Amino acid sequence: MMSKSVWLGRARGPVKLAMIGFCGLALVLYVWLVSARVMDPETAIGMQEMIRPQGRPMVKLMMFALIGALFFASLYLSDFKGDIEPGRKGFFDIVSLVLSRAAMILVAVIVLVMFYEVVSRYVFSRPTLWANELSLWLASFVFLLAGQYAMQQRSHIRIYVIYDHMPRWMRKTADTISVLLITGFAFALVWGGYSDAKTRFLRMETFGTAWDPPIPGTIKPFLLIAIVLVAVQAISNLIADWNREIADLHADEIDETEIENIRRTLEEHN
Secondary structure, eight states: OOOOSOGGGGGGGHHHHHHHHHHHHHHHHHHHHHHHHHOOOOTTOOOOOOOOOEEEEEEEHHHHHHHHHHHHHHHHHHOOOOOOOOOOOOOTHHHHHHHHHHHHHHHHHHHHHHHHHHHHHSSSSOOOOSHHHHHHOOOOOOHOOOHHHHHHHTOSSOOOOOOSSSSSHHHHHHHHHHHHHHHHHHHHHHHHHHHHHHHHTTTTTOOSSSOOOHHHHHHHHHHHHHHHHHHHHHHHHHHTTTTTOHHHHHHOOOOOHHHHHHHHHHHHHO
């Protein structure tokens, strides 16, 4: 039984088909690349070439398929609400949910990459040059996107000892000051880092290793994008929570599924 749509509605079906199509295309291309490498190792496309798509149509097509698969999978998964996720409230929540699903997918990719490296290194004695750096690269995006998701979920560490005893107007003032500080920090970071980020991105600065991925050239610009997204999400939270009761703002979500699992476990042992 399909769960209730969070925001896609009737578009969930087409998005799912697009996700399957791009995933299928990526899988077919992967099989083709592996087969080509087995048959002709000297001219085959490997991970060294995958981050250098210039003059390589198959690499560009593979990157297009992977990006499309990630995009539509993130859209599709964002249409499902987690058991302990609060409902969508702010105007920017959908963007944060989509990006959070992308981060979750990247975590799974990191696990697969590290599993491949372990098997390759300790079973076949053929360690790779790229697994560690690819994991680091992807983990950087996950780290930045996780901050935005935590902001949308109101999951950052907050201390309520004084806040809970404030009158409503004072709590609104404190929330406004917090958002202004976040926005000011984002503005200062973008103001100070834009020139350097632009320079690194335009020359696609690399990591300086054997595989040499463009980690500095991609992470530095994305850092600025991420902090802007966090600031926008903070503004969205402020607007959405403006008239909410304090009990609704930071009360722990009850995980009914976990409670049911604990109850069944206790019954089985009794």
